[in-house]
Amino acid sequence: MATTAPGRKRSETARLAILDAARELVAAxxxxxxTIEGIASRAGVGKVTIYRWWPSKGLVLAEALLDRAPVINTRPPAVTGRIADDLRNWLHDWVRVLASPEGSSQIRALTSAASDDQAVAVRLYEAFTAPLHTMIVQRLGHAAQIGEIRSDADLExxxxxxxxxxxxxxxxxxxxVTTQRADGLLDLLLHGLTPHSRRSEDPQETADR
Amino acid sequence: MATTAPGRKRSETARLAILDAARELVAAxxxxxxTIEGIASRAGVGKVTIYRWWPSKGLVLAEALLDRAPVINTRPPAVTGRIADDLRNWLHDWVRVLASPEGSSQIRALTSAASDDQAVAVRLYEAFTAPLHTMIVQRLGHAAQIGEIRSDADLExxxxxxxxxxxxxxxxxxxxVTTQRADGLLDLLLHGLTPHSRRSEDPQETADR
Amino acid sequence: MATTAPGRKRSETARLAILDAARELVAAxxxxxxTIEGIASRAGVGKVTIYRWWPSKGLVLAEALLDRAPVINTRPPAVTGRIADDLRNWLHDWVRVLASPEGSSQIRALTSAASDDQAVAVRLYEAFTAPLHTMIVQRLGHAAQIGEIRSDADLExxxxxxxxxxxxxxxxxxxxVTTQRADGLLDLLLHGLTPHSRRSEDPQETADR
Amino acid sequence: MATTAPGRKRSETARLAILDAARELVAAxxxxxxTIEGIASRAGVGKVTIYRWWPSKGLVLAEALLDRAPVINTRPPAVTGRIADDLRNWLHDWVRVLASPEGSSQIRALTSAASDDQAVAVRLYEAFTAPLHTMIVQRLGHAAQIGEIRSDADLExxxxxxxxxxxxxxxxxxxxVTTQRADGLLDLLLHGLTPHSRRSEDPQETADR
DNA sequence: GACTAACCGAGACGGTACGTCTTGTCTTGGG
DNA sequence: CCCAAGACAAGACGTACCGTCTCGGTTAGTC
Incomplete structure (x- = not known):
């Protein structure tokens, strides 16, 4: 039993050539x-080899960029000290990516792809937006636990x-996208997240809710 | 001088038929x-009539949706009472639009169009994002002026x-996209925007800047 | 009434370029x-222009060769003298065509096309085989009328x-395909077509029919 | 010496499955x-097995039809009596084959194959046209020997x-293709082949040659 | 009232890319 | 060495749109 599938194995060479070609072409x-033809031609590959393994052009690109693009930095914010410093450093890294030609063009390409292919949208969310979101929530959650910020805020x-x-x-x-803007946002949010014990006498935004 | 140009006038009938066809087709x-061919065919119009008056498919759509779509509500927040109430009401209206099939599909279509046509991106920014942004800044500016929120925050x-x-x-x-989500965000921001006189003993987010 | 069809007229330039390209490519x-792509490319024409006007590759070729190929000689046999001389001259002309590279390759191409496309077969028959056949029948009919050959034979x-x-x-x-072969055939047929008055004592091939 | 070749023997099962599949598919x-793919798939065989043993699709078909098709009757005309009767019977058999769906489709397929593959053309000639031709020449030759027809005619x-x-x-x-037509042809030819002793006073077709 | 200029619909044109099909070759694992 | 399965590069298929170009025909002014 468990006889191995017959036939020639998928060519890793072709797979990598396709992903590289897609990345290069979308950058250019x-x-x-x-186009699929463009990718196939640059990769030195038959179109059928692309159609065999990917259901759409967008998902080729998703695999090419999400799984293999070092420029899309998804390391979580460090936990080295105060929440403000850690988030600021992390945001500055992100602003650098978003302001760079490679970073912005890659994310823009993925978003374009997502907007005409629901499957890419799902992949993009799972591999990019959701992790990003989660990292922030977790770093804030840690700050909340140690009392650095108030614990009842909507971190989501x-x-x-x-x-x-x-x-x-x-x-x-x-x-x-500038670091100044990011700093302004961070400033605002951390004001809103400071422990509310000191602010309980301020009724206006929560009274009637 | 200033002689009026000779020749047949632009057909308003054709113009409206094109915009209607574009709106209907993008919805469907x-x-x-x-496609331009699809729009021309449905509008009962020659393709040249579209190419004569619009430089790109995306800008046909921009005109069809931005100038004529009642569903994209762009009225500013009211100034009827407390900033929290006014913004909350306004945000709830927007959530209704964004959560509706028509509203979300129209904005999504415009964003797709913007992502492969810089001119659409500019139009979308000028006619949609910027006004929206400005309305919020202005309403917050008003609140700052009457001391309802702190005056040194980055309203942008x-x-x-x-x-x-x-x-x-x-x-x-x-x-x-839910009203709860919007309320959570608003709560957080207004916390961050409350007059900071009460919070000056908290150095951590501004100390080293 | 009788309003002319709207729209741009068919391009005669394109039509001729396609037929020329087909003729050249099939010869080569x-x-x-x-291939349709090959014809389109050599003719400097879009594939759609071919598909718009011809239902199949074979019919492009049929039009290219049958209507415009001078090498396929379809003049009838002359009526200058004795039937044997006229047919012999005419057959020798045909042997020249059939033994030449152009003639044989063109007829061979048409026959190939006919064998995988019934419509080409019909065209080939109507424009080539049937006229050829008719010419011979008519020349023989003339000979029969003047008593040069027997009048009761099956000229078809x-x-x-x-x-x-x-x-x-x-x-x-x-x-x-040689003139000797053609002469042999002609000799045989004209023997069979000589007035049968002299041969009535020979019963064997007609007795039981 | 004369060591048998090493390795697995050619599979007769596969060979027959391929020929059967080819015959069935061409009939359908x-x-x-x-297509080669179609044959391989219907025969339950790898494409390589076909490419290993046959140089072209046409030759698969040639082997499938020429060597194994009972419908292509290649028995020579009988020598039972008068040449007219023997040839007429034999021709009627052939007309039956050519008028039948199987016979005509098989010969048509072989001719198509021959027209785009010179090797098939050679095989078809050797296995079909040439034997047919030879049979007729031989039967006529026998008739000439016994004085039934004239001995100086071009039997080829x-x-x-x-x-x-x-x-x-x-x-x-x-x-x-009808028996009437075949009879007409035969009648004509046998007229032309009757011993020429009776017709020597007729100079017109041979005089000037 | 004709002329002229710009409009309009229809639709043919040269192209590019699509997604599919078949070709002939190569690779894999098993007989 | 054969075989079934099936991946591979190549390239033609017929279709959909692109943006451009006629083609008649329709409105407007201006002479």
Missing amino acids: DGYENL SAADAVVGSLLYRMLTRTEE | DGYENL SAADAVVGSLLYRMLTRTEE | DGYENL SAADAVVGSLLYRMLTRTEE | DGYENL SAADAVVGSLLYRMLTRTEE
Whole structure:
């Protein structure tokens, strides 16, 4: 039993050539000008080999960029000291990525791909947005545990604000993503997250809720 | 001088038929399946009439949706009472739009169009993102003036957070755009925006900046 | 009434370029290596322009060769003297065509095309085989009328024999299509077609029919 | 010495499965739709097994049809009595084959195959056309020996006429092959082949040659 | 009232890319 | 060394749109 599948094995060479070609072409021409024929031709591969293993152009790109792009830094924020310092450092790293040609073009390409292919959207969320979101929530959760920030705040919304303001700005690509903006946002959020014991006499935003 | 140009006038009938066709087709099939031929055919119009008046497919859609879509509500928040109430009401209206099939599909289509056409990106920013952003900044500015919130905060970043977190979430997870989420964000931001006189003993987020 | 069809007219330039390209390519590579892409490319034409006007590759070729190939000589036999001389001259012309590289390759290509496309078979019959057949029948009919050959013979069968033996031989053994062969056939047929008055005492081939 | 070759022996099962599959598929879909992949798949055989033993698709078909098709009757005409009767009976058998769906489709397929593969053309000639031709020449030769027909006629041309008129008509497949036509041809040829002693006063077809 | 300029619909044009099919070769594991 | 399975590079298939270019025909002014 458990007889191995017959036939020739999938070529790892071809697989890597395809992913490399996709990454290079999207960097050069953008997602809108990426074609299966172009990828196949640059990779020295038959089109069928792409169609055999990937259901859509977008998912080729997703695999090419999400699994293998060092520029998309997804390390979590450090836990070296105060929450403000750790998040600021981490955000500055991200701003650097988003402001760089490679980083912005890669994320923009993935977003374009996601917007016309639901499967890419799912992959992008699972491999990029969700981890990013979770890292922030976890770092804030740690701060909450040690009393650095208040423990009853909606950390999910805080992470939304961080992720959304950076990425939506980059996607609409009409204004630069800057460290100043990131610092302003962080300042604001940490004000809102400071332990509320000191602020209980302020009723206006929570009274009627 | 200033002689009026000779020749037949642009057909308003054709213009409206094109915009209607674009809106209907994008609603039915999505931006990725929108074609100039499809629009021309449905509008009963020659392709040249589209190419004559619009430089790209995306800008046809931008005109069809941005200028004529009642569902994309762009009224500013009211100034009827406390900032928390006014913003909450306004945000709830927006959540309704973003969670609706029409609203989300229209904004998603515009974002797709923007992501492969810089001109659409500019139009989308000018006609949608920027006004939205400005409304929030202005309402917060008013609150700051009357001392309802602290006056030294970065209101631009606050507006970024509101716009970005709602829209980025809608783009990636429409089903999770909820009023609870919006309330959580608002709660957090208003905490961060309360007058800081009471919080000056807390150095950590501003000390080294 | 009788409003003319709207839209751009068919391009005669494109039509001729396609037919020329088809003729050149089939001469160079044979019917089996003829492709629509190849024709389009050599003619400097879009594939759709071919698909728009011809239902199949074979019919492009049929039009290219049947309507425009001077090498396929379809003039009828002259009526200058004795039937034997006129048919012999005419057959020698045909042998020249069938033994030439152009003539044989063109007819061979058409026959290949006919064998995988019924519509080509019909065209080939109507434009080539049938006229050929008719010419022979008519020349023999004239001879029968003036008493040069017997009047009760099956001229259709005679024409079949002429056309079939030349063409079938060319299809299978081009190198053996010779004037000697044609002369042998003609000799035989004219023996069979001489007035039968002199032969009535020979019963064997007609007795039991 | 004479050591037997090492390794596994050729599978007769596979060979027969391939030939059967080829025959069935060509009967069902015609030569133009016959593919190596289709044969391999129906025969339950790897494509390589076909490529290993046959140099081309056409030769698979040639082997499948020429060596194993009972419908292609290649028995020589009997020598039971008068040449007219023997040839007429034999021709009627052939007309039956050519008018039948199996016979005509098989010969048509072989001719198609021959027209894009010179090796098939050679095989078809050797195994089909040449034997047919030879049989006719031999039967006529026997009749000439016993004085039934004239001995100085070009029997090769007579055989050409018989083979060519039947097969060319079938190949262009626009008109039926009928026994009447065959009888007409035979009648004509035997007239032309009757001993010329009775006709020596007729100079016109041989005088000037 | 004709002229002229710009509009309009229809639709053919040269192209690019699509996703599929088949070709002939190569690779794998088993007989 | 054979075999079935099946991956591979190549390249043609027929289709969909692209953006451009006629083609008649329709509105407007301006002479």
